[in-house]
Amino acid sequence: MDSIGGFHQEVIEARERKGKNLPIKQAVNIYPLKPGGASFRTHKLVQVSSSKMAYQPSIFAIVFCSLFLFIGIGLLSYNAYLITNKDAIISSNFSVISIIAGVIFSIIGGVFLFSIITPRVFDKRINLYYKSFSYSLRYMGTSKKAHKLSSIIALQIIGEHVNSGDNPYKSFELNIVLNDASRKNVVDHGNLKSIVSDAKILSEFLNIPIWHATSHVETD
Incomplete structure (x- = not known):
């Protein structure tokens, strides 16, 4: 409020x-x-x-919230790998979308997890x-x-x-x-x-x- x-x-x-x-x-x-x-x-x-x-x-609540966080971190880590790997072939559109998705999932998961464990x-x-x-x-x-x-x-x-x-x-x-x-x-x-x-x-x-x-x- x-x-x-x-x-x-x-x-x-x-x-x-x-x-x-x-x-x-x-x-x-x-x-x-x-x-x-x-x-x-x-x-x-x-x-x-x-x-x-x-x-x-509860354990389920921690796992549920952590899942969002891990997905977000996973997407960001994957994009970091593609960006730093010169041999990797990547679409610029896909990269932008997946990075945004990674940030969103990480923020949501982090906020939910912090709220749950407080x-x-x-x-x-x-x-x-x-x-x-x-x-x-x-x-x-x-x-x-x-x-x-x-x-x-x-x-x-x-x-x-x-x-x-x-x-x-x-x-x-x-x-x-x-x-x-x-x-x-x-x-x-x-x-x-x-x-x-x-x-x-x-x-x-x-x-x-x-x-x-x-x-x-x-x-x-």
């Missing part, structure tokens, strides 16, 4: 709804925070310690939820990627029907709801059983309720 005046659009909309003196549950947006999502399970919740829960990427951690010891490879207590609660656990008032589950050409599928979001009625996405994938199970575990771990929202349909 876009930022307005330094504030996240989700926060702006939540504050507008809260300004109407609605109960906070009614002030929370019930539409998907991240339209789309994967059709397969991308993460699994694990207990790191008695005071820490964290999401780890830690999502609930740590009671430091009273912090963060979605990052590192955190700083100095910026606790002020970063878009880190929030105090005490500011999380609920977990939200939203189902979504994604129209993806001839292969529509369902995806499900697990979001945290903050005390300003804004939301932050934790995971978004197609395994409802896993989403519900994770929500129950986190609900007990954080001692907060689970709010279910009505499923929505994403159109192309």
